[in-house]
Amino acid sequence: MSKNLHTSAPDTDTAIDRNVPEFPVAQDSDEQNYFKTNQPPSYLDQLHKSTKEFIQFHKDQGKGRKVVLVTSGGTTVPLENNTVRFIDNFSAGTRGATSAEYFLENGYAVIFLHREFSLLPYSRHYSHTTNCFLDYMTEINGELRIDPKYSETMHKVYKKYNDARDQNLLLLLPFTTVNQYLFSLREISKLLNLVGGRALFYLAAAVSDFFLPHSKLPEHKIQAQDHNGGKLVVNLDPVPKFLRRLVDSWAPGSLITSFKLETDKSILIKKSNQALDRYNHQLVIGNLLQTRKKEVVFVTKDPKIEPEWFRLSDEEVEKGVDIESLIIPAVIKVHEDWIKNHE
Template sequence: MSPKKSFHTSNPETDTAIDRTIPDFPAAQLSDEDRYFRAHKPPKYLDELSAEVSEFVEFHLKNSKKNIVLVTSGGTTVPLENNTVRFIDNFSAGTRGATSAEYFLENGYAVIFLHREFSLLPYSRHYSHTTNCFLDYMTEEDNKVQINRDFADEMLVVLRKYNAAKESNSLLLIPFTTVNQYLYTLKTISEILHRVDTRALFYLAAAVSDFFLPQSKMPQHKIQSQESGGKLIIDLEPVPKFLSRLVDNWAPAAMIVSFKLETDNTILIKKAKNALTRYQHQLVIGNLLQTRKKEVVFVTTDEPDQWIKLTDEEYKNKEEIEKIIIPAVIERHHKWIKQRNENKQK
């Protein structure tokens, strides 16, 4: 038995119980992000989606021991009506995300690909959304459909990689369309990836809208032009800065990489640094709309800015800059895992 304690915790301290000089304790403030999730309904399919992601993550935790990356890709929409006829869209074909996902898979990662539905997908991107129709990749020989010889060799390479990803259950495709679906899905997946601890990596390449129309202000039906005197004035709210929640609460042990897109090269680095200071995450990859396929810049708090560039020759030969970006990100993720594990042991 332990010695009798000389203090009790169940009795209030009477000398301060009626002390009116103690300042008021401010009521807990809801952050913009919490307010957002309280005021907006989750998509109906979220539980189903969550079960699918959990199953994928458990599979890899048990069987493959692969690191898991969440790649976000494509643009979000902002619906203007509940029964949506009109919406505001965000630029992005999903090239960065889909191409990056392929290089992550090649480098041994399991990939959750959170993408704008019908934007580019890993592997199929080589044959969809091109100026060719998919039928152009085929020919007819002896009353049978065959792959056009001009494309067959390249297609075999892509097919093998695609099958390898499928057979090892390493690629999970999860769609979104609206910014609300994106935010709820990101939160749900992040909370599941919490289980993966430091081996989870976030690679946020989706072009997420900065402004949205709250559900409370959204008309149910198609906006009528006669009712507003022919003009349409839209009053949008800022999308909450969910990155801070991701870093602090949803998946605090994961490494987080975000992209910063600008069109004015004089502000790119400054804006990337602002994002790092604001969210305290690990890496911002800056890119300009005009040159995004040729050059990007890695911005961190502890190293000089590092430009990754394709030469004109490489660019002409259709080399993909993601082939250089992904190994450089992975190298940083490995360091992150090592450092965090060493810190845990201290």
Template sequence: MSSVGEDEVSSFFESSPPLKNMEDILEKLNGFIELNSSGGRRIVCVTSGGTTVPLEQRCVRYIDNFSSGNRGAASTENFVKAGYAVVFLYRSGTCQPYCRSLPDDPFLECFQFPDKTNIQVHSSHVEAVKMAVMDQQAAVAEARLLKLPFTTIYEYLQMLRLIATALKDFGPCSMFHLAAAVSDFYVPWNSMTEHKIQSGSGPLDISLAQVPKMLSVLRTNWAPKAFCISFKLETDSKILIEKATKALLKYQVHAVVANELSTRKEEVVVVSSSGNVVVRRDSDKPESIVEDNLIRLIVDRHSTYIKESHT
């Protein structure tokens, strides 16, 4: 990465508000990595959900982007099933692993309180709740799942850097599956007003700076030997593959998962130096999701990468 790029990245972090609970996050993260490295297990960091861009330091308003976190949550379940330990870096309030079969709104529909003494799971949701609780508890108990929440672009990028540098010595057995929708633009912290912007001041003009491309520094400095998958979402299918191919070459990631907004739940295209592969959900199985087949392919590619790294 050029020194100009490095300067932009350094400037972003130096001007960012300090990460809350950093010592607690580091303690959890290092303990999780230590437990899994001693067991010889592969570790993947799955990022999930969208980042917010605050408009005030004491934030009332913010700019958000579209991401439910479904892709990251479903990918996490599949990685755990494939034997990985997962650091799940997720936007607070978005979809969680093992919760996809539960009602989103209102969640309390799952429960009933018939005798005013014991809360019970409603019969229509017993199986889904039982599986969600068992799978989640098993993953956490076996040190296979560590969940770390973020909200803002500042929190996300600081936490991603912590995770990447903590995994640096883990080498080829580590992976980054970067499914989060990361803001391209932000309001620099130092140029932001402290208090709520007053509506009586008239029309609001906001100048947004470009978020430095952290993918470059992740690949070259933070965790250069890790296997790295990035994502490209577009609403125009005509430019999708071209944009994904450019990202593959620019950032030197191992694959880019290209998904078009309207068809993203049915199929994606995995773009890599060995060619493009269309991955679809199994349409003959109603419960099938595209992540089942996507993660199977990525795990296979990661295995090949590890073997090649050791020869």
């Protein structure tokens, strides 16, 4: 892959000047340095404990139940230590929350590493709507009840949610910052190694490419200086590319699926292939911001296999069919082949 694929000249008038190689492969030292110089989240021991129990439970009881790590929602990059301002990556968490439901329905145990307050499996149907939650309620004979208009559908969703909870099939782990995400990902990955090929990584979170190192974080809200110009200049470091490390050592036996989100269709396949070349993992699911709810493309390393599009028909879109009802069975098929070849 040539570095000359990127032809546009640097432009000092451009609002964002992202002077960074597209895929800076993390050197061991970059990553080691990252984890040495940035502080683990205070709850990391607790996360380790609950994740280990969850994986061990399914290893012991599940008779070989497959386990998927679904990451979901966008990470933040705090610009101050007492965070007032931060840079965020767009994501409501729809892809992750919806995918988790389909994995559960297909017999997987799901570790759901998600941005706090982003959409969750099942409750997503009733949060983040323009309706207020209380709009689903009504008074019947002086009692507060679920409005009969909604109760049947809600009851179905509730049953699925309750089944997942009763069978200990869904572990919810929240993050907010990119730092919390990276420490959590490393911890969970190493633990998933316990189930080897039966582990599936489904990395749908929108992870920032940049961060402010702990050492550069100002303690208090930045105070303005008396100077001309009136500009805010934010200067961020690149996040080491941990995906390579996942493949190489944290979880070498697991199947790794990542997402590539672009807004320009003409470069989507190229970018997906570049990610595969560089990280040497198994599957990239490409999608465009504008059409991500109705079409995605599977790109694999096998040069004999053309990129495969999965699309909802207009009729299906109209009916509210989830594109994840096509994606998840296809990913599971790839995972089953992977398991066959690795057992």
